[in-house]
Amino acid sequence: MMEIKNLHANIGEKNILKGLNLCLEKGKVHVIMGPNGAGKSTLSKAIVGHYDITVTEGDIFYKGESIVEEAPEMRALKGIFLSFQNPVEIPGVSNAYFLRTAVNAKRKFEGKEELNAAEFLREAKRLAQELGMKPELITRSLNEGFSGGEKKRNETLQMLMLEPDFIILDEIDSGLDIDALRAVSEGINKIKDENRTFLIITHYSRILEYVKPDYVHVLKDGKIVKTAGPELVAELEEKGYTALEEF
Ligand code: ADP
Ligand code: MG
Ligand code: MG
Numbered sequence: 284m285m286e287i288k289n290l291h292a293n294i295g296e297k298n299i300l301k302g303l304n305l306c307l308e309k310g311k312v313h314v315i316m317g318p319n320g321a322g323k324s325t326l327s328k329a330i331v332g333h334y335d336i337t338v339t340e341g342d343i344f345y346k347g348e349s350i351v352e353e354a355p356e357m358r359a360l361k362g363i364f365l366s367f368q369n370p371v372e373i374p375g376v377s378n379a380y381f382l383r384t385a386v387n388a389k390r391k392f393e394g395k396e397e398l399n400a401a402e403f404l405r406e407a408k409r410l411a412q413e414l415g416m417k418p419e420l421i422t423r424s425l426n427e428g429f430s431g432g433e434k435k436r437n438e439t440l441q442m443l444m445l446e447p448d449f450i451i452l453d454e455i456d457s458g459l460d461i462d463a464l465r466a467v468s469e470g471i472n473k474i475k476d477e478n479r480t481f482l483i484i485t486h487y488s489r490i491l492e493y494v495k496p497d498y499v500h501v502l503k504d505g506k507i508v509k510t511a512g513p514e515l516v517a518e519l520e521e522k523g524y525t526a527l528e529e530f
Contacts, residue, residue, distance in 0.1 A: 329452070
C-alpha cells in the first residue's frame with residue numbers, strides 16, 4: 284500500500300526525519316511507538332503533505348505512485364487520511380459543513396453521487412450515536428470547545444464517513460477515558476478490512492488490546508530502528524526505548 288524510502292524531512296531548518304524506511308502492507312495494522320520528539324507526528328504530516336514539513340530527500344510511494352510532489356488535497360482524495368494528534372479548532376466553520384464538503388469531494392473524485400444535506404446528516408448522526416457523540420457536536424463549529432475525547436470521537440467520525448484506504452491515527456488514544464477509548468477502537472475495527480491499511484501511533488498498549496496490530500515499529504531519532512510483531516509492545520513497556528540496542 285505504501286513504501287517510504289530514505290525519507291529526510293525538515294520542519295523549517297530543523298532536520299527531523301533522517302533516512303526513514305517503512306513498508307506498510309495492504310490490509311494490515313502497523314503500529315509506531317517511540318520516544319517523545321522522535322518524529323512520529325512529523326512522519327504522519329509528511330505522508331499527508333502538511334505544509335509545515337519539507338521533504339529534502341527520499342520518496343513516498345502510495346499504491347505504486349510517488350506522492351511527495353502531490354498537494355495534500357489530492358492525497359486526501361486518493362484515500363490518505365490523518366487523524367491529527369492535536370485537531371485544529373475552526374470557529375465559524377460548522378463541523379457538518381466541513382465534513383460534508385470533504386466527503387462529497389472524495390465521492391465526486393471516485394465518480395460516486397454526492398450526498399445531499401439530509402442524506403449526509405442522517406448518516407453522520409447515525410455514526411455519531413454509535414460513537415457516543417452528542418448529536419449537537421455535528422452542527423457546532425469544528426472542534427471549537429470540544430473536549431479531548433469529543434475531538435478524538437469526531438476524528439473517528441471523519442474517518443468512518445470518508446472511508447479512506449490509508450488511515451493514520453496519531454495518538455488518537457491519548458487522554459481518552461475508558462468509554463471513549465472503546466468507542467474509538469470500535470470505530471477502527473468497524474472499517475478495518477483487507478483493503479485498508481492502518482498506521483497507529485501510540486504510547487500505550489491499552490488501545491492495542493482492542494485493535495490488534497500486525498507489525499510494531501519503533502521510531503527513534505528520525506528513523507525506524509526496529510520492526511517486529513505485537514510481542515514487541517510488552518517488551519517495550521518492560522524495558523523502555525533506551526534499552527533498545529540490547530534487544
Ligand atoms: P513526536 O510526534 O515523535 O513526539 P514530532 O514529530 O512532533 O515528535 O517532533 C519532532 C521534533 O520536531 C521535536 O523535536 C519537536 O520539538 C520538533 N518540532 C515539531 N514541530 C515543530 C515546529 N513547528 N517548529 C519547530 N520544531 C518542531
Ligand atoms: Mg509527542
Ligand atoms: Mg507526536
